[in-house]
Amino acid sequence: MKVIGSIEEAEQAVGEELGVGEWRLVDQQMIDAFADVTDDHQWIHVDVERAKAESQYGATIAHGFLTLSLIPTLSADNYRIVNSKMRLNYGLNKVRFLSAVTANSRIRARSVLVDVAKANETTANLTMRHTVELEGSEKPAAVVDLIVRAIF
Secondary structure, eight states, rough: EEEEEEEHHHHHHTTTTEOOOEEEEHHHHHHHHHHHHOOOOOOHOHHHHHHHHHHSSOBBOOOOHHHTTTHHTTTTTTTEEEOOOOOEEEEEEEEOOOOOOOTEEEEEEEEEEEEEEEEEEEEEEEEEEEEETTTTTTSEEEEEEEEEEEEO
C-alpha cells in the first residue's frame, strides 16, 4: 500500500503502481440489491433462468455501474492519502467496461497514479487508474480513470 502525505509525494509517485486489492465476490444478492436501488431490473441482471438460457454469458451479469461503484472498496487497501483535510470524488476521465462480471465472479482493483494536477498550493487532483481485474480472465472487467481532489 502506497501512502501519500502531500502534493509533492503524489507528484513523485506518478506512474507508480500503488497497490492491488483483495478479491471480492460479486454474487446475485449484490446484483439484485443494486438493481433495486437503481431501479434497473433488466433481465440480464436479475433473471437467472433466462440469463442461463438466452445470454451469451450463460449467467446474469453485474451492472457496469455496480462494478464502477465498488472501486472505492476494491482500492481501499491499495493506497492511502494522509495529512489531507478533505478528499472528494472529483469525477471520472475515462471508463471502459471490457468484460462482463457474471454472478459469483470475483474482482479486484489494481491502482496506478497516472497524473497529479495542482489546483493551488494546498489542493491537487490525483488521477488514479483502477484496472478492475476479473479472476480467471486475462481481460479486465473495467478500466477507470478516477479523479480524487485532495485538499492538504
